[in-house]
Amino acid sequence: TFSRQGGGRCHDCGGLRPSGFGGGPRRCSYLNRLFCHQCHTNQKAVLPFRVLSAWDFVTYTVCNGAFHYLANNYDLPTLRAADIAPSVYRKCLPLQSARVIRRQLGLLGDVIRECPNKAFAKQHLDA
Numbered sequence: 067t068f069s070r071q072g073g074g075r076c077h078d079c080g081g082l083r084p085s086g087f088g089g090g091p092r093r094c095s096y097l098n099r100l101f102c103h104q105c106h107t108n109q110k111a112v113l114p115f116r117v118l119s120a121w122d123f124v125t126y127t128v129c130n131g132a133f134h135y136l137a138n139n140y141d142l143p144t145l146r147a148a149d150i151a152p153s154v155y156r157k158c159l160p161l162q163s164a165r166v167i168r169r170q171l172g173l174l175g176d177v178i179r180e181c182p183n184k185a186f187a188k189q190h191l192d193a
Contacts, residue, residue, distance in 0.1 A: 076091075076100070076101050076102035076104075076105050077094075077097065077099035077100060077101055077105075077129075078101055078102075078105035078106075078129060078130075078131055079102065079104065079105050081102050081104075082102070089103070092106035092108065092127070092129070093127075094106060094127070094128050094129035094132055095113060095126035095127055095128055096111070096113055096126070096128045096129070096132035096136065097128075097129060097132055099129070101129045105129055105130055105131070106127070106128075106129040106130060107130055108127050109127070109128060109130060109133040110125035110126060110127055110128065110133075111125060111126065111128050111132070111133050111136045111137070112124070112125055112126075112136075113126055113128075113136075114136075114144070114145050115145070115150065118145060118147050118150045118151040118154055119150065119151045119154075121154065121157060121158065147161070
């Protein structure tokens with residue numbers, strides 16, 4: 067239950083979590099843990115796992131640490147859709163097209179790396 071998780075302490079700072087009317091602990095939707103009001107200020111973020119598993123771009127309340135982590139890593143490909151939710155490619159045609167193009171580019175890169183005249187290929191690709 068909520069009251070037993072973490073012994074009534076904030077998951078981040080270890081301080082006592084508030085309780086009572088309007089001051090209860092706040093649950094982080096990213097970490098699924100309870101936090102005090104200093105460590106969870108109701109900031110919102112899109113959760114990468116929710117995007118991949120349910121194509122859900124809704125913003126959820128997250129603790130301050132999770133908010134900063136997600137904001138700092140927003141552009142980094144940290145999760146592979148094929149590993150987490152392979153069915154997402156069937157649900158989203160643009161993503162399926164991007165996957166095909168990405169595979170084709172990977173094959174093209176292999177061909178260029180094996181090209182006997184790499185300098186010529188590099189000169190024309192950089193143009």
